[in-house]
Amino acid sequence: MKEPKITRIIVDQNVADQELVARYKKNNPQAEVIEIALTEADKNTMFRQEATPAKRDILLTEKQGHTVKQCPGTDRTYRCCNYHVINQTSNCPIDCTYCILQFYLNNPVTTVYANTEKLLTEVKDKIATQPKRFFRIGTGELSDSLAFDSSSEYSRDVVSYFADLDNVLLELKTKSNRIENLLDVDHKGHTVVSWSVNPQVIIDSEEHKAASLNERLEAMRQVQACGYKVGLHFDPLLYHEEWKQSYPDLIRQLFEVVDPKNVAWISIGSLRFPPEMKEKVLEKFPKSKIMFAELIHGMDGKMRYPKPLRLEMYRTVYDALRSYGSKDLFIYFCMESAEIWERTMGWSPESNEHLDHLFASSLYRQFPGLMGSEPRRVDYDNGIPLHHEKANIPGF
Numbered sequence: 001m002k003e004p005k006i007t008r009i010i011v012d013q014n015v016a017d018q019e020l021v022a023r024y025k026k027n028n029p030q031a032e033v034i035e036i037a038l039t040e041a042d043k044n045t046m047f048r049q050e051a052t053p054a055k056r057d058i059l060l061t062e063k064q065g066h067t068v069k070q071c072p073g074t075d076r077t078y079r080c081c082n083y084h085v086i087n088q089t090s091n092c093p094i095d096c097t098y099c100i101l102q103f104y105l106n107n108p109v110t111t112v113y114a115n116t117e118k119l120l121t122e123v124k125d126k127i128a129t130q131p132k133r134f135f136r137i138g139t140g141e142l143s144d145s146l147a148f149d150s151s152s153e154y155s156r157d158v159v160s161y162f163a164d165l166d167n168v169l170l171e172l173k174t175k176s177n178r179i180e181n182l183l184d185v186d187h188k189g190h191t192v193v194s195w196s197v198n199p200q201v202i203i204d205s206e207e208h209k210a211a212s213l214n215e216r217l218e219a220m221r222q223v224q225a226c227g228y229k230v231g232l233h234f235d236p237l238l239y240h241e242e243w244k245q246s247y248p249d250l251i252r253q254l255f256e257v258v259d260p261k262n263v264a265w266i267s268i269g270s271l272r273f274p275p276e277m278k279e280k281v282l283e284k285f286p287k288s289k290i291m292f293a294e295l296i297h298g299m300d301g302k303m304r305y306p307k308p309l310r311l312e313m314y315r316t317v318y319d320a321l322r323s324y325g326s327k328d329l330f331i332y333f334c335m336e337s338a339e340i341w342e343r344t345m346g347w348s349p350e351s352n353e354h355l356d357h358l359f360a361s362s363l364y365r366q367f368p369g370l371m372g373s374e375p376r377r378v379d380y381d382n383g384i385p386l387h388h389e390k391a392n393i394p395g396f
Contacts, residue, residue: 001176001211003150004056004093011035012061015114020152021060024112027151031058056093058151063088063113068126068137077299078335079349082356082380083136086123088113088154089143094175095208097288098236101142103277110143112152120161127168132379134360134371137162140173140194149178156181163188166372169264169363171231175210177219183226189370192264193223194231197254199246202238206288213250217257229367230262235269235334237313239293239305247313248320260326264363268317269334270310271295272302299337307340314344330362353381 006028011021016035025033038061071083091110092101113119127135139145139158149155155172162170163186172182173194182193198206200213211219224230232254237247271290273281278291298304305313314333321329332355333341341348349355360375 001147001178001209001215003148003178004209006031006058006151007056008032008034008058010057010059010109012038012059012114014038014062015060018060018114018116020112020114020116020154023153024058024060024151027153057109058148059109059111060114061111062115063119067113067119067122071141077337079333079338079341079355080335080352081136081332081359082352083138084126085141086119086137086139086158087142088116088119088139088158089148089152092143093147094144094210096175096210097206097208097281097285098238098271098273098290100273100277102280102284103274105142110148112148116154116157120158123161123168124165127165130379131167132376133167134363134375135168136171136359137168138171138173138194140171144174144176145172146174146176146178149176149181153181156185159185159187159191162190165190169229169370173231173233175207175216177211177215179219179223182223182228187226187228189227189229189367192229192231193220194233194264195220196233196235197250198234198238199242199250201240201242201246206238206285206290213253217253220254221257224258224262228262229264230258231264232258232266233269233334234317235267236271237268237317238271238290239309239313240289243313244316247317248324251317251320251324255324260329261366263325263329264366265359266321266325266329266331267334268314268331269336270305270313272298272304272335274301275303278303300335310336310340311343314340318344328366330359330366332359351381356380 009024009028009031011033013035015021068084068086071085089110089112091105123137146155158170159182162168169190169192171192171194173196175196195216203210203213220230281288281291294306295303296306318331321331338348349358357375357377357380364371364374
């Protein structure tokens, strides 16, 4: 995967002296640089009509307000894992047909917050509020974590910073293979490099400008060799004619490269999107077939595959993960109901807080030395007692 050629770098005067700005200029000598005084209204509107194609305008500005936020879950009838996010970059150069960002973000300019020290200090302050809890914090909510890394070199900053924090793991989630800046950083075991994965047939038809499957596999091999933990996200699973064979084949290929002992977690989820997004997808990607599958309204109002199809796809993927990977893999659903958990895995978390604790417990057992002491349920949900039998949960 090649990083998109940046056409313009618009620099807010408030961050003109920041190191991140200097890197964008150095790594993009072909780009026009515009330095300007910006108001909040400017950031939202002034570049909307004149932006160049493929989100190749970069706005470097400062972040106001909070940076570290809880991942926005939906209705609590679906399980959410209490993940946190750092929104350092907003917009993504990878054009996936199913990407929900095209519905929520209507400004084609990619906004990057260059006041790095403020962003990272807020991480430290956040995790200090609950020192007995183990946090998982990622950078991939509003953009791909590594797609612009050749320009920003931001991964070096954030990985090095997290390396010296006690009760947290950083997750860099990507569909790219831009891992060059990670290979010589002393991460001290506190970074998970995760990939969203789909069969190559889906990458070709629905994940435009993303790295190929082989490129992602090679990137996984390299970061694993450097001691990084690896994460895998089968989300969204996409219905297509060959799905019953292509997803097990994909999982086989993954575990020919990735050692299950290095896998921190694996998520499974299916296509879901606000109903209003359908017309945008059909207009922007007229060759895409994903909107023509059978879809229903979920409990959160989003469009999803009908439950019988979701269950069939989930069971196929789950069984393949256990077969090709390991019975000890920590596998979870992203935004699915307790019923789906039960009918696929034979158990379900009691609550979002319980799932958060299960994450920490799994990491404690799998990676000795990552935490100073075994996570206690009381530190995650105010002492609500466990009601499940541990033997029912794979790996417990």
